[in-house]
Amino acid sequence: MPAAHLPQHRLLAIETSTDALSVALGTGEPGAPVWSRGGPGGAQASGTLLPMVRSLLTEAGWSLDTLSAVVFGRGPGSFTGLRTACSVAQGLAYGVQGMGRAGGLPVLPVDTLLALAEEARQARGNAGQPVPGAIVALLDARMGEIYVAPYACRAAGPAGLTPLAPPRLCTPADLPAYLDGLAPGERLLTGNVFDMEPLAALAGQRHTALPTAAALLRLAPGLLAAGHAVAAQDALPLYVRDKVAQTTVERESIRLAAEAGA
Numbered sequence: 128m129p130a131a132h133l134p135q136h137r138l139l140a141i142e143t144s145t146d147a148l149s150v151a152l153g154t155g156e157p158g159a160p161v162w163s164r165g166g167p168g169g170a171q172a173s174g175t176l177l178p179m180v181r182s183l184l185t186e187a188g189w190s191l192d193t194l195s196a197v198v199f200g201r202g203p204g205s206f207t208g209l210r211t212a213c214s215v216a217q218g219l220a221y222g223v224q225g226m227g228r229a230g231g232l233p234v235l236p237v238d239t240l241l242a243l244a245e246e247a248r249q250a251r252g253n254a255g256q257p258v259p260g261a262i263v264a265l266l267d268a269r270m271g272e273i274y275v276a277p278y279a280c281r282a283a284g285p286a287g288l289t290p291l292a293p294p295r296l297c298t299p300a301d302l303p304a305y306l307d308g309l310a311p312g313e314r315l316l317t318g319n320v321f322d323m324e325p326l327a328a329l330a331g332q333r334h335t336a337l338p339t340a341a342a343l344l345r346l347a348p349g350l351l352a353a354g355h356a357v358a359a360q361d362a363l364p365l366y367v368r369d370k371v372a373q374t375t376v377e378r379e380s381i382r383l384a385a386e387a388g389a
Contacts, residue, residue, distance in 0.1 A: 135159070136195040136351065139180065139219070140343035143212040144204025144239040145266065145319070148172045151340035152183040155347045157284070162187045163341055173211050180219070191219060192226035196356055198343045201236035202365035203274040203294050204266060209364035220359035233356035237346055238365065240264035240276035240294050242338035245285045245346055247317035250336065252283070261310035262288070263331065265302075265318030266338075272296045273320050274367060277310040285342075286349045294367055299325035306331075 135154040142149045148168040153161040164179040166172075184191060199216040202209040213236075220232040243264040251258045258280050266274040276294040281287050291309045299320075306314070306329075316331040350356075 136348060137189055137193055138196055138198055138235075138344055138347050139183075139194055140198040140340040140347065141176065141180075141212045141216055142200040142239075142242065142338055142340040142343055143168050143172045143176065143208040144200045144202055145208065145337050146205075147337050148176065148179075148208075149340040150176065150179045150183060151344050152187050152189065153341075153344050155344040160187075161341055161344060165339075168208055169205065172208060176211065176215055180215075190226075192223040192228050194223075194232055196233040196235050196347070196351060198235040198237060198340075198347045199362070200239040200242055200338055200340075200343060201363070202239050203268070203367035204239045204338075206364075206366065209366065213362055213364050217359045217362055220362075231359050233351075234359050234362040235347055235350060235356045236362050236365070237343050237350060237355075238276065238290075238294060239338045240266065240274060241278065241288060241290070241346060242342040243317060243336060244276070244278045244280075244288055245342040246336045246339050247315060247334045248280060248285070248288065249342065249345065250334065251315070259313040259315045259332065261291070261312070261314040263306060263310055263314055263316050265316060265320045267318075267320050267323075268296055268368060272298055272368075273302060273318075273323075275302065275305070277306060277314075279310075280315075285345045288346075294365065296368055299323050302326070303329055 140151045146168045149165045151163040162183045197216045199212040244262040263277045268274045275297045277291040279289045314331040317334040317336045
């Protein structure tokens with residue numbers, strides 16, 4: 128059946144922003160089947176991602192040209208992982224142009240921290256636990272910093288997650304004051320940062336989790352309906368941090384300043 132006449136979206140989701148890789152295939156609708164794979168992320172993701180995609184399509188009995196969109200976690204997260212997800216999503220989207228899909232498939236970039244918040248929301252719901260009014264997504268940004276984004280959770284389901292502020296970098300020391308200003312009261316903290324000693328006194332329930340492709344799938348129908356899909360050429364990662372290394376000149380300047388202040 129041509130993709131334009133499918134009764135539901137057929138979606139491929141790719142998440143490689145952390146040390147874990149996940150891929151999922153499905154409609155994103157509640158209770159619908161989900162085909163998924165997972166494995167190590169980082170440098171290994173680029174070699175295993177496409178075989179996973181082919182395996183899932185075969186398992187589901189779908190072909191690439193019948194997909195409605197390719198969804199990917201755009202960041203923030205690992206620079207290498209974000210570039211991998213974006214380039215693969217673009218390549219797959221362009222790859223159907225010779226299959227009667229002029230212009231290729233739409234691409235849906237989704238904030239990694241939103242997917243993390245959705246993963247925690249779903250896990251709490253599956254466990255029969257109430258979800259507080261705010262979910263704070265926290266990912267290790269390395270270099271002594273944290274990627275953070277708070278979300279209001281105003282209704283059941285992924286559509287109930289509303290950003291309270293855009294993703295940003297924050298030091299562990301500055302995080303309590305930042306969150307108290309945006310998400311006061313009861314909140315759920317989720318992510319992979321809870322072994323950082325400065326966060327020991329941070330107020331809030333805790334849920335260790337990572338963003339997943341399945342969470343991207345659940346978010347996708349609402350985001351597609353809201354018009355967030357773009358052409359493949361316009362899909363870009365969201366880095367938040369612009370630099371991961373200092374230049375030689377910058378390192379030398381820092382060294383000289385430290386020596387002068389000693």
